[in-house]
Amino acid sequence: EVQVWESGGGLVQPGGSLRLSCTASGFTFDDYAMTWVRQSPGRGLEWVSTISGNGADTYYPDSVRGRFTISRDNSKNTLHLQMNSLRAEDTAVYFCAKQMMTATWTADCWGQGTLVTVSS
Amino acid sequence: QSVLTQPPSVSAAPGQKVTISCSGSSSNIGNHYVSWYQQLPGAAPKLLIYDNNQRPSGIPDRFSGSKSDTSATLGITGLQTGDEAEYYCGTWDRSLSTVVFGGGTKLTVL
Numbered sequence: 593e594v595q596v597w598e599s600g601g602g603l604v605q606p607g608g609s610l611r612l613s614c615t616a617s618g619f620t621f622d623d624y625a626m627t628w629v630r631q632s633p634g635r636g637l638e639w640v641s642t643i644s645g646n647g648a649d650t651y652y653p654d655s656v657r658g659r660f661t662i663s664r665d666n667s668k669n670t671l672h673l674q675m676n677s678l679r680a681e682d683t684a685v686y687f688c689a690k691q692m693m694t695a696t697w698t699a700d701c702w703g704q705g706t707l708v709t710v711s712s
Numbered sequence: 713q714s715v716l717t718q719p720p721s722v723s724a725a726p727g728q729k730v731t732i733s734c735s736g737s738s739s740n741i742g743n744h745y746v747s748w749y750q751q752l753p754g755a756a757p758k759l760l761i762y763d764n765n766q767r768p769s770g771i772p773d774r775f776s777g778s779k780s781d782t783s784a785t786l787g788i789t790g791l792q793t794g795d796e797a798e799y800y801c802g803t804w805d806r807s808l809s810t811v812v813f814g815g816g817t818k819l820t821v822l
Contacts, residue, residue, distance in 0.1 A: 627811075629757075636714060637749075637757065637800055639811035653810045687756055694763055696745035697804050697811045702756040 594618040594701045596671075598688045601706030608678050612706060614671040614688030622646060622666040625691040627699055628673050630684035630708075640686070641673065642697070656682075678710045715740060716801055718814035725822050728791050732817045734784040734801035740812055744804045746784040748777055751798045751816075760799075761786060791821050 600612040614626070628640040641662040642651045650662050661674040671688055685707050689699035717735040724730040734746065748761040759768055761777035764784065776787040784801055801814040 629811075636816045637802070637813040639813070642811070651809075653808075689757075692759075692762060694745065696747070696763070697802070698745070698747045698759065698762045699749075699757075700759045700762070700768060702758065704756050 594690065596688050596690055596701055596703040598686060598703045598706040601686065601708045603709045603711065604678055605712050606678060606680060606710055608710070609674070609676045610678065610708060612673040612675070612686055612688075612708070614673075614703060616669045616671070616690065619690065621664075621669040624693070626662075626664060626671045627689045627691055627697070628662065628671075629687045629689055629699070629702075630682075631687070631705070632681075632684045635684075638684070639697075642691070643671070675708070678708075680710050682708065683710045684708060714815040715805055715808065715812040716803070716814035718799075718801060718817045720815070721818045721820065723820040723822055724791055726791055726793060729787065729789045730791060730819065732786040732788075732799050732801075732819070734786070734814050736782050736784075736803070736805075736812075738782060739807035740782075740803050740805040741779065741784055742782040743806060746777065746779055746801055746803045748775075748784075748786045749800045749802065750795075751800065753797070757800065788819070793821050795819060796821050 627642045685705040688703040690701040692698040745763045749757040764779040765777040
């Protein structure tokens, strides 16, 4: 069974840092790009970052570029999101998701999410 | 303000059919495939439709997708109370160079 699950969320002060992790099982991890998507309380989905299967290519929206870094350890089937200079507006549930091998971004397996709260 | 526009809510009776629209532009839906996600209350999103109209294994054929020009539509037939959820469309936007989602549509099965 294909599964991904997140860890590492918590309460952090504005300007602080946090590292999220996502562990995967049930598929050949390095064959697939992986993605982080977040959802602020009561709001919709927002794409945060994507990394290619071999880790060579990374993608970010302007809202997090320069503050967040996505990485992966294919030897451990693990995805990471290093979040620095955190702001109140980064408060959200962060989902890890496996991407399909399709022409357009599509996430076919999502974790349950981990809550990040940025507050003093 | 989401790049893709969805109605905030739709409703229908059990057994009936409902459609959810997703409107975009030539920089997103007009030139890229659309996927649809179902998010039950308190749960993670779940892929329902990819490449405009393809269903992943395990998704019943009550769920269908279509696309025309810069709009996409999710259809659900034989509505069940278990279908009550938030539904999101998503795709790539070549002008913004980002993945974009609709704002979500809350389905109520009356």
